[in-house]
Amino acid sequence: MQEWAGVRHECRTPLPCFPPPGMSLRPLALAATALAATLAPAAARAATYVPIVGSTAVTFSTPGAGVFTVSTTGLYRLLLEGARGGSGLTTRGVANQGGPGSVVAGTFQLTAGSTYRFLIGGAGQTSIATAQHSHTGGGGGGTFVLGPGTGAASPLLVAGGGGGAGVRAAGGAGRGVVATGGAAAAGGLTENAGGGGGGLVYDGGSSGSATTLVTRGGAAYANGGAGGSPDTPSQVTGGSGGVGGGGQGGRRSNFATGGGGGGFYGGNAAAPNTATASAGGTSFYASDAIDPLVTAGGSEGTDGRLVVTYLPPGGGRGAGAGHLGAARHGARGAGRRGAASTRGRVSAGQPRT
Numbered sequence: 615m616q617e618w619a620g621v622r623h624e625c626r627t628p629l630p631c632f633p634p635p636g637m638s639l640r641p642l643a644l645a646a647t648a649l650a651a652t653l654a655p656a657a658a659r660a661a662t663y664v665p666i667v668g669s670t671a672v673t674f675s676t677p678g679a680g681v682f683t684v685s686t687t688g689l690y691r692l693l694l695e696g697a698r699g700g701s702g703l704t705t706r707g708v709a710n711q712g713g714p715g716s717v718v719a720g721t722f723q724l725t726a727g728s729t730y731r732f733l734i735g736g737a738g739q740t741s742i743a744t745a746q747h748s749h750t751g752g753g754g755g756g757t758f759v760l761g762p763g764t765g766a767a768s769p770l771l772v773a774g775g776g777g778g779a780g781v782r783a784a785g786g787a788g789r790g791v792v793a794t795g796g797a798a799a800a801g802g803l804t805e806n807a808g809g810g811g812g813g814l815v816y817d818g819g820s821s822g823s824a825t826t827l828v829t830r831g832g833a834a835y836a837n838g839g840a841g842g843s844p845d846t847p848s849q850v851t852g853g854s855g856g857v858g859g860g861g862q863g864g865r866r867s868n869f870a871t872g873g874g875g876g877g878f879y880g881g882n883a884a885a886p887n888t889a890t891a892s893a894g895g896t897s898f899y900a901s902d903a904i905d906p907l908v909t910a911g912g913s914e915g916t917d918g919r920l921v922v923t924y925l926p927p928g929g930g931r932g933a934g935a936g937h938l939g940a941a942r943h944g945a946r947g948a949g950r951r952g953a954a955s956t957r958g959r960v961s962a963g964q965p966r967t
């Protein structure tokens with residue numbers, strides 16, 4: 615039993631629950647770190663618990679992993695944004711921008727007592743090269759929501775992160791849903807190419823070989839979701855990828871490319887000495903998502919985020935779209951102009967237990 619605003623409330627989980635709609639959260643001392651280690655990737659920060667009261671949208675925006683538990687069975691609208699890739703810079707001081715992350719949303723019937731895990735993507739970093747050197751950007755991390763259950767077997771939504779920028783090209787935008795993907799996002803033959811982005815279950819490929827300074831691919835969600843980073847950072851190493859599987863940017867040269875973005879499938883890094891963009895990660899929504907929406911490259915933010923909105927009974931499916939609009943327009947606008955949106959088929963949905 616737990617007490618919310620003086621009312622005793624049954625919670626059938628060892629984790630703190632969200633209070634029923636209309637009740638406030640009483641401060642609790644949470645032993646969250648130990649719980650997060652069993653419910654989230656190894657690279658997780660301490661778990662975060664925020665009340666969902668009525669139809670208020672609650673935002674998680676700190677890069678890293680956490681968990682939440684719901685106390686009221688009902689419809690919840692989930693909105694995810696992938697993170698932006700790091701920027702690049704030529705020796706002439708011309709900046710190339712990292713690619714924006716994707717936006718993915720869907721409404722789900724969630725069951726009281728169920729625990730859900732999330733990983734918020736972090737923005738790709740720009741290399742620390744001095745002014746006379748070229749810069750490359752790491753890939754942006756994907757944002758993931760999974761559960762109930764453990765491991766990587768139960769994703770609800772994934773928003774792809776943007777690709778990092780290279781010396782000769784901007785980063786590719788986070789992508790939409792694709793039917794198939796490679797086992798691992800490719801890196802390159804030399805360390806001047808960026809590392810591939812990490813996916814849900816496959817790590818991104820690294821660039822270079824054992825005889826060179828390797829440019830690291832991003833780790834898969836299943837393997838902790840860390841961004842690719844240099845073994846020994848210096849003025850010639852590329853920018854680190856963001857948490858959520860962003861690949862490291864290529865080692866400094868006039869031909870270096872950025873890291874691939876993290877996502878359901880990680881993005882491939884572009885080959886060196888080309889003006890090709892390193893790809894963003896792909897997105898995903900589960901088959902039981904109601905009114906799913908995917909906007910490739912639609913995020914206007916830097917780091918990723920997750921917005922959870924409880925939809926009170928009687929709001930209907932239309933409420934899902936309305937709350938999506940409020941969540942998107944309230945903090946970051948309607949999405950990047952020109953970004954392509956796709957909607958999936960509306961389904962009745964079944965409770966997730």
